[in-house]
Amino acid sequence: MAIALQTFLLQLILFFFASHAEANNPRKIYLVQMKVGGHRYGSSSGHQELLREVLDDNSTVSNALIYSYRESFTGFSARLTHSERQNLKRRREVLQVSRSRNLKLHTTRSWDFMNLTLAAQRNPMNESNLVVAVIDSGIWPYSELFSSDSPPPPAWQNKCQNITCNNKIVGARSYYLDKKDYNVTEENSVIDVVGHGTHVASIVAGREIEKASYFGLAKGTVRGGVPNAKIAVYKTCWKIRKNGTEVLICPQHTALAAVEDAIKDKVDIISYSQGWDYPVPMEEDHVSWAFLRALKNGILTSAVAGNSGKDGYYALINGAPWVMTVAASMKDRLFETTVELEGDEPITVYNTINTFKTQDSFYSLLDETGSAESTRKRELLAESKDGLISYNHKNDKGKDVFFNSSQITILEKAIKERAKGAIVWGNFTDTVGSKKFQFPIASVFLDKEYGDQLRKYFAKDRSTHAVKIHKTEEIPDEGMVPTVAEMSSRGPNCDSYLANILKPDIAAPGLDIIAGWPENVKLLPLAANDYRHLRFNIMSGTSMACPHATGLALYIKSFKHWSPSAIKSALMTTSTEMVGMGDGFAYGSGQLNATKVLDPGLIYETQHQDYIDYMCKQGYNTEKLRSHVGSNEINCSGIKIDKNADLNYPSMSAEVELNTKFSKVFYRTVTNVGNPKSTYLGKIKFRGKKNFKAKITVKPRWLNFSKLGQTKTFTVTVTGLSEPNSKHSKETFMLGNTWLTWTEIGGSRQVRSPIVIYSIAKGTNACREF
Ligand SMILES: *[C@@H]1O[C@H](CO)[C@@H](O)[C@H](O)[C@H]1NC(C)=O
Ligand SMILES: *[C@@H]1O[C@H](CO)[C@@H](O)[C@H](O)[C@H]1NC(C)=O
Ligand SMILES: *[C@@H]1O[C@H](CO)[C@@H](O)[C@H](O)[C@H]1NC(C)=O
Ligand SMILES: *[C@@H]1O[C@H](CO)[C@@H](O)[C@H](O)[C@H]1NC(C)=O
Ligand SMILES: *[C@@H]1O[C@H](CO)[C@@H](O)[C@H](O)[C@H]1NC(C)=O
Ligand SMILES: *[C@@H]1O[C@H](CO)[C@@H](O)[C@H](O)[C@H]1NC(C)=O
Ligand SMILES: *[C@@H]1O[C@H](CO)[C@@H](O)[C@H](O)[C@H]1NC(C)=O
Ligand SMILES: *[C@@H]1O[C@H](CO)[C@@H](O)[C@H](O)[C@H]1NC(C)=O
Ligand SMILES: *[C@@H]1O[C@H](CO)[C@@H](O)[C@H](O)[C@H]1NC(C)=O
Ligand SMILES: *[C@@H]1O[C@H](CO)[C@@H](O)[C@H](O)[C@H]1NC(C)=O
Ligand SMILES: *[C@@H]1O[C@H](CO)[C@@H](O)[C@H](O)[C@H]1NC(C)=O
Numbered sequence: 001m002a003i004a005l006q007t008f009l010l011q012l013i014l015f016f017f018a019s020h021a022e023a024n025n026p027r028k029i030y031l032v033q034m035k036v037g038g039h040r041y042g043s044s045s046g047h048q049e050l051l052r053e054v055l056d057d058n059s060t061v062s063n064a065l066i067y068s069y070r071e072s073f074t075g076f077s078a079r080l081t082h083s084e085r086q087n088l089k090r091r092r093e094v095l096q097v098s099r100s101r102n103l104k105l106h107t108t109r110s111w112d113f114m115n116l117t118l119a120a121q122r123n124p125m126n127e128s129n130l131v132v133a134v135i136d137s138g139i140w141p142y143s144e145l146f147s148s149d150s151p152p153p154p155a156w157q158n159k160c161q162n163i164t165c166n167n168k169i170v171g172a173r174s175y176y177l178d179k180k181d182y183n184v185t186e187e188n189s190v191i192d193v194v195g196h197g198t199h200v201a202s203i204v205a206g207r208e209i210e211k212a213s214y215f216g217l218a219k220g221t222v223r224g225g226v227p228n229a230k231i232a233v234y235k236t237c238w239k240i241r242k243n244g245t246e247v248l249i250c251p252q253h254t255a256l257a258a259v260e261d262a263i264k265d266k267v268d269i270i271s272y273s274q275g276w277d278y279p280v281p282m283e284e285d286h287v288s289w290a291f292l293r294a295l296k297n298g299i300l301t302s303a304v305a306g307n308s309g310k311d312g313y314y315a316l317i318n319g320a321p322w323v324m325t326v327a328a329s330m331k332d333r334l335f336e337t338t339v340e341l342e343g344d345e346p347i348t349v350y351n352t353i354n355t356f357k358t359q360d361s362f363y364s365l366l367d368e369t370g371s372a373e374s375t376r377k378r379e380l381l382a383e384s385k386d387g388l389i390s391y392n393h394k395n396d397k398g399k400d401v402f403f404n405s406s407q408i409t410i411l412e413k414a415i416k417e418r419a420k421g422a423i424v425w426g427n428f429t430d431t432v433g434s435k436k437f438q439f440p441i442a443s444v445f446l447d448k449e450y451g452d453q454l455r456k457y458f459a460k461d462r463s464t465h466a467v468k469i470h471k472t473e474e475i476p477d478e479g480m481v482p483t484v485a486e487m488s489s490r491g492p493n494c495d496s497y498l499a500n501i502l503k504p505d506i507a508a509p510g511l512d513i514i515a516g517w518p519e520n521v522k523l524l525p526l527a528a529n530d531y532r533h534l535r536f537n538i539m540s541g542t543s544m545a546c547p548h549a550t551g552l553a554l555y556i557k558s559f560k561h562w563s564p565s566a567i568k569s570a571l572m573t574t575s576t577e578m579v580g581m582g583d584g585f586a587y588g589s590g591q592l593n594a595t596k597v598l599d600p601g602l603i604y605e606t607q608h609q610d611y612i613d614y615m616c617k618q619g620y621n622t623e624k625l626r627s628h629v630g631s632n633e634i635n636c637s638g639i640k641i642d643k644n645a646d647l648n649y650p651s652m653s654a655e656v657e658l659n660t661k662f663s664k665v666f667y668r669t670v671t672n673v674g675n676p677k678s679t680y681l682g683k684i685k686f687r688g689k690k691n692f693k694a695k696i697t698v699k700p701r702w703l704n705f706s707k708l709g710q711t712k713t714f715t716v717t718v719t720g721l722s723e724p725n726s727k728h729s730k731e732t733f734m735l736g737n738t739w740l741t742w743t744e745i746g747g748s749r750q751v752r753s754p755i756v757i758y759s760i761a762k763g764t765n766a767c768r769e770f
Contacts, residue, residue: 138194490586549571
C-alpha cells in the first residue's frame, strides 16, 4: 500500500525532482577543492599534473578529468576510485574532496498581478542589451516565445551548440554527462526534453504571445517580465535511467561548469531554479560560492528557496547573502472544479485542473474505493504478473470511476476501457501542498474529506448514483491578500555562519503559472499516456517564482546602472507586506511588486569585500575562504571574531538565545537615489502582537539628504526578552511582523525592512552533513 502510494507520488510530481544517481562505475565523480596559492597546481595544466601523480596505473588523465574550473571554483571535477581519492585527500594542496551531488530542479497574469503590465514604462533598447543565463534543462527553441526583432547585444559573442542562435536565444551550451558515469537516456543537445527550462526561460524573457491559454484556462497574453531581453541557455540537467526508472538529475559539477561559462560570457543575471534537496553547510555549497564570484563580476544570481515548506524551519536552500533567494507566493486567481452529484449537493475543489469539457450529462458512478485487497486490485496484480486479463472484471465503459489513489493503476485500466471520467480519492494535502492534480481524462482529485462525502452519497439508497465532472474554471480570488505558498521552503539558513541573515529575501508568484512548453514533451508527468501536446503548460513551485524575481531585476537593470546589491535592495524594500500564514522566514521582505522598483528612494549597498569581511567576523576559516573566493588576499586572522556582526543588508535579523534578555544593534548605511533634497523619518511598525516585550529604537530618527548618492548611517536597537511566543513550540521565540520603514516627508517613498529576532530549536539534522 505504502509503496503504491509512493509510486504514485513519484510519477506525479517527483519526476522533476529525482535526486541521487547511481553509477555502477567504481569511479565516481568528485569535486576536488584546492587551496589558493603556495603550490604549482593551480592552473588547468596543474590539475592534470596533480591527477597524473595520484591516478592508478589503469587510468589516464583524459579519462579522469571532467572540468577544470577557473572562474567558478578553485579546483576541478574528476572521476576517481576510492584509492585515488584517498591519495588526493593526503595532498597538502587539496582542501576538500567531495562527491558531485545531484541538485534538483525545484504564467501570464502573474506579471500584471505584480503590476509590471504591458503598458508599463519600458526601455526596450536597453532591455534588448541584457542577457539572462538560465541554468536548467535546456530550451525548446522552436517556440515563437523565443523570437525577437532586436539584434543581440553588440559585444555578445555568438555561442550556440546544437541550435541556431537567433535574436532571442543568443547562447546555448550543453554540459553532457558521460555514459561511463550515468545511463543518460537523451542525446547530447541543448533541446529541452523535459519542459522545466523552457517554462522558466519564458517567464523571464519570453516575447508576448496573444490569446494563449491552457485548454481555455488562464486565457490571456503569455509573456516574460522583460520580453525584449535575451536568453543564454546552460543545460545542466539530464534524463538518466536509474534502477529501471527514468529520472532527471542536475549534477553539481555541471552547474559549476555552467556558472564558469556564464561569468566568461558576461551575462547580466543568472536565474537558478535548482539546488540541493536539503539544506547544506556553506562549506559544501560550492555553487553558492560560485555565485559570489559571479557577483564580483557584477552578475546577480536569483535562486529558488526550495519546495520543502512542509519540513518547517531550516529547510531553505540557496541562502547565501549575495544571492537573491526567492520564495513562492499565490496569485489572485483560483482554479475551481466542481463535481455535480445527481440529487445532492455539488462538491467544489481547488486542487485539480480538469481541462476536459464539462460532461454532457450525469454518468453513473462506479465505486472502486474498496480496500487494497479488493477483487479489482487482485485482478490487476494478477494481470501485471502474467500479462493476461485473467478475471472477468467490471466494465468501465461510459462510467465515471471513483477510486482510491493508492490504486492508481486503475486509472490506466479505466482509460483503456473508455471510462467517461475519473474521480481520484487520496490523502495528499500534507505532502503536496498546493500542487494541482491533473489526469489525462476528465477527472477530479478529492482529498480525504470530500472523498468521504462522495462515499456517503454512494451509500445513499438511490436507484442510480451519477455524477457530472465540470471543466475547471479560473476565477478571481476576491478577498485575496498576498500570501506565501505552503510548499515554499522556510528559513533561516541552517548554517550558523549565516544565522543573522534573514532568508528568503522575497516572495514572487509561483503557483499555477502558465508559460512556454515544448510541444513534443508530455504535458503531464504521468504513467498513463496523455497524447495531448501544447505550447504552454501550467506549473507550480519556487522554480516558477525565481524567474519572476530575475525578470524584475532585469527590468530595473534596463533603467539603472545599479550594483547587484542595489537592485536586490530596491526589490526588497519596495515589496508589499504579506499576511496570512508564515512569517519572515517564509517570505522575507514580502511580495515582489513592480510598482515602485524604479524609485526606491534609498538603497542598501553591499560590496563584494563586505561579504568576505562578514564571513571572517563570523569566524570562517581563512584558508577555506580563500579557496571558495579564489583569492590569496584574504586574511581573517587580523579581524576580530564578532558573531553579532552583520551585513549592510536590506533586512535585519539576529539569532538570540532563548529565555534571555537580549540587546541587538543593527548598523546600516543607506544611499540616496530618490530626491536630491529629501528627508526620511524612521518608524517602527508592529502588527498584531499585544503585550509585546521588546523595545525598538532608531537613531537618528531623521535622515536629511542634500544630494544624490549621499549616504547616511543609522542604528536600530532592539532590546527585550526572548520568551517562547509561538503556539507551535516551546523552543521558539520570534519577534515577527515588525518593520523599520523610512518614510519620505512630503513625498511618497517608503523604504521598508523587516526586523526578525528569533530563537528556534534546530532539528537534529538542520544542515545535512556528509
Ligand atoms: C547502465 O545500465 C546498465 C544496464 O542496466 C548497467 O549494466 C550499467 O552498469 C549502467 N551504467 C551506469 C553508469 O550506471
Ligand atoms: C585498476 O587496477 C587496479 C589494480 O591496479 C584494480 O584493482 C582495479 O580493479 C582496476 N580498475 C579498473 C577500473 O580497471
Ligand atoms: C502592488 O503595489 C500596489 C501599490 O502599492 C498595490 O496596490 C498592489 O496591490 C500591490 N500588488 C501586489 C500583488 O502586492
Ligand atoms: C550538440 O552539440 C555538442 C557540442 O557541440 C555535440 O557534441 C553534439 O553532438 C551535438 N548534438 C547533436 C544532436 O547534434
Ligand atoms: C533499486 O531497485 C531495487 C529493486 O527494485 C531495490 O531493491 C533498490 O532499493 C533500489 N535502489 C534504489 C537506490 O532505489
Ligand atoms: C484508501 O485505501 C486505504 C486502504 O484501504 C485506506 O486506508 C484509505 O483510507 C483510503 N482512502 C484514502 C483517501 O486514501
Ligand atoms: C494523511 O497522511 C498523513 C501522513 O502522510 C497522516 O498523518 C494523516 O493522518 C492522513 N490523513 C488521513 C485522513 O488519512
Ligand atoms: C541605455 O542606453 C543608452 C544608449 O545606449 C545608454 O547611454 C544608457 O547608459 C543605457 N542605460 C542603462 C541603464 O543601461
Ligand atoms: C502600477 O504601476 C504604475 C507605474 O508603473 C503606476 O502608475 C500605477 O499606479 C500602479 N498601479 C497600482 C495598482 O499600483
Ligand atoms: C594574516 O595576518 C596575520 C597578521 O594580521 C599574519 O600574522 C598572518 O601570517 C597572516 N596569514 C596569512 C595566511 O597570510
Ligand atoms: C532633518 O529634518 C527634520 C525635518 O525637517 C528636522 O526636524 C531635523 O532637525 C533635521 N535634522 C538635521 C540633523 O538637520
